[in-house]
Amino acid sequence: MHPRHEGGCAGVPVPLARPRAAGQLDRVLAGPDEKRLRPGPRSAEARPGRDRARGGHDPRRDRGAARGARERPQLSRRRQHHHGPELCRDRGVHLPEPVDRDRLQRKNLPDRAGNHPAAETHSVTRVHHRHGIHRPGEHPGPERGETAVKRTLLTLAAAAAAFPLFAAPGDEHLRQYAESVPGDAAVEAASKLNVKVPVFAREWHIWTGVPYGDRPTVPRWTHWNGEKKFGRYDPATTIEQLRPGSSWRRNLNCAGYPLPGPYDPGRPGIIRWQLETARNAGIECMYLHLWPSLWDDGADLTPQPLFERALDIAAELGYPIAIHDEIAFRRPNITKAQLFENSVRRTALLVRRYGKHPGWYKTDGLPVYYFQNWNGWIKPPELERYFAEVEKQAGPVYWVYEGPDSEAAFRIPQIRAVLSHNNSWFLHTPPHGAGPHPWEKLDASMERAVKLARKHGKKFGMMVYTRFNNNFDRGNPGRGRIPAENGMFFVDSVRRTMKFKPDFYIFTQWNDFEESAFIEPGWDFDGFNGDPYRYCRIVAAMQGKTFRPAPLPPRAEVDPYIRHKLYGDTAPGDLGPVFARVRPQNGTLPLPWAEDGPVPAVLRVVQDNLARWTPGDAEYRGQKLRLANWSAPDADGTIEGGRELRFYAPGLANRTATPRWIGIRHSVPAGTKLTVNYRSVHENYRIDSRWERRSLNLDSGVTLPMADGSVFSWVPAWGDRFCGEEGDLLIRLSGKKGKSRIHEVIIWSPEMEEHSAAPSGAIPVPAGIDPARPFVAAAYDEAGNPGIPHLFAPTQEESE
Incomplete structure (x- = not known):
């Protein structure tokens, strides 16, 4: 498909130096005239997959990369020391591959965490000679006495500041997973395939949303959901609750777990980490999923700000991305996106505006645009007319078409490359994903498609799924799952398709966690052998490359629940110590601690100091939480129709590093739902062509x-910005808006104190705590971070 990659980043300096090949430290010159390290030729492992597709080694690119490395901005030593790998990477400073400490000791070279060994040795040697520090046998020069000693001490201090001896957060993770698990059969089998054509990755999804962070793209849980076996909601496995015994793993609608936890795909550090990881795996280009807008004419592709951010970062890295238009799934019942005129308008606007951007991947100088047509949303005559009209308005495009092997479609002259039948077909024919797989039938379909593509002079691509499992999000028992077979399903699928001699591969999926076929690093997936980077290593090994993990995303862009596990330390804003909620027994509060989290320093129990409202709370006493419109509810807190409860919280106007939690006890009839808005960061936002307000x-x-018989809902208010004015919290009804009763509202805030106790396996319920009323218990670490606060109230279970 992509015999050469032209124009995508022409003239754009690459600010990040390419990784040095393993073994470069061995190229050291002996003798007193040592000029320090000579960099050897770049290893094929260190080049992006693009090099091979372009015809191999290009010394001009090497010189450009070296010049970019010299010209990139440098951090001061103080900032390098204090800000670690995230800021270094953001400023264009490349972090190293893990250092072989034993080899460094044999070479008598310094080991400085956080700096590339070759660059570090070169710099230290240069400092040695510049400041009169000499190796044995070297002439000491004219300096003598106190001046030389002072200069020596200053030099050593400067070197220590520039090359800190202590590892930055996350370095231990990179060292731990620098290599694959010894004897990994899937990686070893993949290394024998010797794939020589470009490898691409599809379904790089950017449609997820998270509520945490200072600038969330979509500030609510979107596509990340709690575990829903076969689509059934379970209040015990929601996303704000952890799996039993874990201090970091949320319940998630996935057979696996993302490496940084559920993340915001719009954060620059996440995008950069994804692209660097894909490039290190030897992936030539990532296909970014865009989709037409919903609930309108579908003439726009969304989300545009995130798309622009991805293009800019791709250009900065010198690693362009292509477009995967999700038009096939935007059916007429939800949008008018598939109407011919809207499709032309949408595509032409996008190509005309961004087609020349250096971050958009190009083949033969043309921007690459890819979409599917398995459901026949557009017929061949209209398809040819669509291509012609878009190119008339926006210029030539490198069209990549996926669909059934159709003479009418494959002959269309504008189509440059095609994909057709693939191993996902196993989901749709008996035994519906479970083995043994009917390869012979699939081979016949793939062979027919290849011959048709060759007949019409098209490049032919082979798409391969790594595995599949949607049973934690939707689906039905016995369907929707292709087992990983310990990684061998993926390897065997590629091996079987190589006989068709495809021009390129598209591996799928990059990060569709709902369908669990992800290549992106993760935890506990089908085929997990303790190595979160296993599928990246398999992809690299297929091409004769060795994968190295990219620097982790910035801490602030990672789920607070997993930061301690990922970075190996604790910082303000992280999730603190975790214990499971167990009802009090005989005046004792059991505390079953999660053993893999931060060490608990103190346990706090709060009842009277909670911000609390009840319908009988009519007398003003300077409460922390107050109702502004007392005429709205009945005496028992009942509202219906358009009535709403408008609260303000003057006692909670301060900012907190971790979220407050809000509890609402309510009785709501079937068909009616509570809508709870709150004042927060990014209070109004756009999603799917509609304006939304921040809500619980x-x-x-x-x-x-x-x-x-009532229900207590207990949820975090991520990013709240209560200011003590009306509208800090707003409770309304939606749906049928039937008579609903709000029994009470409580708010817990991390700074609240009342009773404290030393952590242990169980503590007595503090004197003064009334078990008949709600109270909250939370554990804190030494940094002052609370774990998940647990609400205790007389539940139905506890009354039995």
Whole structure:
């Protein structure tokens, strides 16, 4: 498909130096005239996959990369020391591959965490000679006495500042997973395939949303959801609750778990980490999933700000991306995107505006644009007319078409490359994903498609799924799952398709966690052998390359729940110590601790100091939480129709590093739902062509059925910005808007104190705590971070 990659980044300096090949430290000149390290020729492992597709080694690119490395901005020594790998990477400073400490000791070279060994040795040697520090046998020069000693001490201090001896957060993770698991059969089998054509990755999804962070792209849980076996909601496995015994693993709608936890795909550090990881795996280009807007004419592709951010970062890295238009799934019942005139308008606007951007991948000088047509959303005559009209408005495009092997479609002259039948077909024919797989039937379909593509002079690509499992999000028992077979399903699929001699491969999926076929690093996936980077290593090994993990994303862009596990330390804003909620027993509060999290320093129990409102709370006493419109509810807190409850919280106007939690006890009839808006960061946002307001998703938190038949919903208010004015919290009804009762509202804030105790396996319920009323218990670490606060109230279970 892509015999050469032209124009994508012409003239754009590459600010990040390419990784040095393993073994470069061995190229050291002996003798007193040592000029320090001579960099050897770049290893094929260190080049992006693009080099091979372009015809191999290009010394002009090498010189450009070296010049970019010299010209990139440098951090001061102080900033390098204090800000670690995230800021270094953001400023264009490349972080190293893990250092072989034993080999460094044999070579008598310094080991400085956080700097590339070759560059570090070169710099230290240069400092030695410049400041009169000499190796044995070298002439000491004219300097003598106190001046030389002072200069020596200053030099050593400067070197220590520039090359800190202590590892930066995340370095231990990179060292731990620098190599694959010894004897990994899938990696070893993949290394024998010797794939020589370009490898691409599809389904780089950017449609997820998270509520945490200072600038969330879509500030709510979107596509990341709690575990829903076969689509069934379970209040015990929501996303704001952890799996039993874990201090970091949320319940998630996935057979596996993303390496940085559920993340915001719009954060620059996440995008950069994804692209660097893909490039290190030997992936030539990533196909970014864009989709037409919903609930309108579908003439725009969304989300545009995120798309622009990805293009800019791709250009900065010298690693352009291509477009995968998700038009096939935008059916007429939800959008008018598939109408011919809207499709032409949408595509032409995108290509005309961004087609020349250096971050857009190009083949034969043309921007690459890819979409599917398995469901026949556009017929061949219209398809040819669509191509012609777009190119008339926006210029030539390198069209990549995926669909059934159709003479009418494959002959269209504008189509440059095609993909057709692939191993996902196993999901749709008996035994519906489970083995043994009917390869003979699939081979016949693939051979027919290849011959048709060759007949019409098209490049032919082979798409390969790594595995598949949607059973934690939707689907039905016995369907929707292709087992990983310990990684061998993927390897065997590629091996079987090599006989068709495709011009390129598209491996899927990069990060579709709902369907669990992801290549992106993760935890606990089907085929997990303790190595979160296993599928990246398999992809690299197929091409004769060795994968190295990219620097981790900035801490602030990673899920607070997993930061301690990922970075190996604790910082303000992280999730603190975790214990499971167990009801009090005989005046004792059991505390089953998760053993893999931060060490607990103190346990706090709060009841009277909670911000609390009840319908009988009519007398003003300077409460922390107050109702502004007392005429709205009945005496027992009942509202219906368009009535709403507008709260303000003057006692909670301060900022907190970790979220407050809000509890609402309610009785709501079937067909009616509570909508709870709150004042926050990014209060109004755009999603799927509609404006939304920041709200609490009551289904994402803890649900406690109470003894009186009501329900207590307990959820975090991520990014709240209460200011003490009306509208800090707003409760309304949606759906049928039937009579609903709000029994009470409570807010817990991390700074609240009342009773404290030393952590242990169990503590007595503090004197003064009334078990008949709600109270909250939370553990804190030495940094002051609370774990998940647990709400205790007389539930239905506890009254039995």
